[in-house]
Amino acid sequence: MIDDLTELTIKDAARLLRLGSISSAELVTAHVERIERLDPHVKAYLRFTPELWESQADEADRKIGQGEAPPLAGIPMAVKDVLCVRGVETTAGSQILRGFKPPYTATAVARLFEAGAVMLGVTNCDEFAMGSSTENSGYFPTRNPWDLDRVPGGSSGGSAAAVAAGEAMIALGSDTGGSIRQPAALCGVVGMKPTYGRVSRYGLIAFASSLDQIGPFARTVDDAAITLSLMAGFDPLDATSSDRPGLEVLNSSGGTVKGMRLGVPREYYDVKGIEPGVKAALDAALFILRNAGAEIVDVSLPHTDYGLAAYYIIAPAECSSNLARFDGVRYGLAEVDAPNITDEYMQTRRKGFGTEVRRRVMLGTYALSSGYYDAYYLKAQKVRTLIKRDFDEAFKKCDAIVSATSPTVAFPIGSKTQDPLSMYLCDVLTLGGNLAGLPGISVPCGTSDGLPVGLQVLGPQWGESVVLRVARSYEEASEIRAEVASVV
């Protein structure tokens, strides 16, 4: 019974809660017990928030009792360590922010609290969301619930693993180059990155401001869609946020791919390093979609090869500036014994930042330096424009783009840590969506050698409803649904 409660969808849980068959407190307790049993192995969470889950579950039960339950009343949720929650230690997976308790809550989180969600804890991630395996966490690596010797992907690995292991019903992540979709694929859950500007970034500790977006993890497309719809929309605190339409949550009868044209970019299909098992799973998914009535069309994204290079200029450039505030003067780690301010900066940052963060700060500082700006940053921005144009052209021939989310399944812990370039290649199929600001989702599409494979669906700007429609049709037609990993 307890395990059943941790395998519910939002829709089922909401029904049971409203019927009075279960209480929010029971739902939370079931998840906490599962966390106590599994998380010592998975290590999805960095810290727990018992005061919050108790008060929020009580509040949910009270509102349900009064018949005023908001849509997510009582739904257990995990939050990535890059989203500020008032009074809760938030560190972006970094030692430099150890002990930092923000005096405010990120807009996205506040909206889900408003909708009744119950926060269980803060999930692990790569330091400042820089990484694809959660091994760059300043605390400890998270493990893949399907194989504890493998990574969960990253940077939102903790959130993906928590949902996969039944340690949360939904979770929040952030996606700068694939940091929601790739771990969702590797952990066998649904993960969605919305259009840039769909969700307010206020309270999201920035990695690369022009690429970052907040999005949900869930075990079904519907759950992801509901969660996204509740946190989306214009926020006066984020000048890049928008109220554009295109997020109509599908009603249960709607949503078929019949008559839709789904583009398969040949550069993604034959991407270098794609594992045969991943390609086989993708082929099977395309077969299912075609059987469901979709027309599969060949499209091209000719500048794909340059995307990775452009991304690894733009993201580090922005991060080098965004991370300048971590100087030990106002909050976080401070090496106060330094003889002067420059040494204080250097000692604090050397001690507080991990290797990958320091590498990217240096890369970005170099790319923005006078004399190099035109050759690096400006050129990367031009490539970004070309990549956007590639997608514009492709969407003239198709309604949505489908591909594998990651070229590989979850890889063994430690296998790529010595080779940053091989780690960067994990994002080759996802980062185009960030450079172009497009909505994208990863849904489970079978396994390869017993490990989950993800199917990525990308839509045009503000075309979340298209993406969700394809993803749900596939979910329905394939009868593949995210399962809760049994772990041990």
Add this chain to the structure above:
Amino acid sequence: MEVHVQPKTRTKMFCGCAVAPLNAPPNTYVCEICLGLPGTLPVANKAAVEACLKTALALNCEIPRHTKFDRKNYMYPDLPKGYQISQYDLPMSVSGHVEVATRKVRIRRVHLEEDTGKLVHAGDKLHKAWESYVDLNRAGVPLMEIVSEPDLRSADEARDYATELRTLLRAIGASEAEMEKGQMRVEPNISIRRAASDELGVKTELKNINSFRALHRAILFEVERQTQVLESGGRVVQETRGWSEAEQRTFSQRSKEFAEDYRYFPEPDLPPLEVERTWIDELRRNLPELPSVRRARLLDHLPAAQVAVIGADRELADLYENAVARGAPALPTANWIVNEVAPTGKLSPPENLAELMKLLHDGAITRDSAREVYVESVETGRTPAEIVAEHGYAQVSDESELRVLAEAVIDANPKAAADYRNGKKQAMQALMADLRKRAPHANPKVANELLLKLLA
């Protein structure tokens, strides 16, 4: 010249904090955004953008359709984010000009940025300080930077340019532009050249200038210093120099031989601004008359000395013109404003000033009474006529009444009367003084004539 001006806004440039009053306790006008806490984002202040656009229009600048904010990256404890949001290659406005006396000074650009906080060092000098404190009240306060082309040729012109900017900014309501309150900071760049040459010499930039007078003196000093350096065979070093008010000299602060690399790039947290033409047109339409135009009009019926005072302040000029429009006599009203209003800053409604000036002009009250009436009218808001009636300030001009008074004065001052009769004309002053003491509201002209007649 680089001039930083704080536009008149209720809140800071990118957050909802009120702009701190002068001498507010440290770190009391701050929030998570201007403290640069992780996860916070800037949102541009529309009032600041509008003030900048108005300033640009008043300075005859071009306003491009597209403008954007950029990050200027450098680390310093008074800069909470590790970068300052400023404008680099697409400023809010470019290519303007302003007339200063007979010279047309070209304006290179006017752009918007945010101020930094300030450091307070314990101990006497920075390098000896053993503790430094950070006050972020100023962090994020909006600033407009007005950059002129190298068109100013002397300390006088630089001072006149700065005063003209202040007058203009106050006239259009873009800023209070009070130097003492830190709302306006001027940084002249000084270079000298040989009389025959067109090529400008190496420049130095002067900082810490707190008044128009300091600006003038600092430039004179710096010109003299550079002249001496060159004449003694030396070389002027490109650097930032501070002005020491105490020592009345400039001193080297920071060499600019190796330019700092600020790694400017577009601020990704703020979408580029598309300045709508309809907004510009509306601002242009609603721009008040510019000081140069108004001065030209005032010069048609007032002497230059009065125009220099009245034309330099929008409130004074408004008071003058509105009072005259209500029937106040022009020159006496101008003199009143120059002598009685400008030094005290006590502004009365124009209809009250007009009424007072008419009372004075018609001889109904004395000048001394008028001063008292004016102050009371400003403080209570009552009309001069009411106050005059209540206090009995009305001037006594009745001859029979004054004749009794004059006789009494002569009786009471036999020595002065005798002196006068013996040809000591200045003795009349003592007699008049006694008369005014006995009857403050006596019409001095009529009383004087009576005394002369009685002593003849």
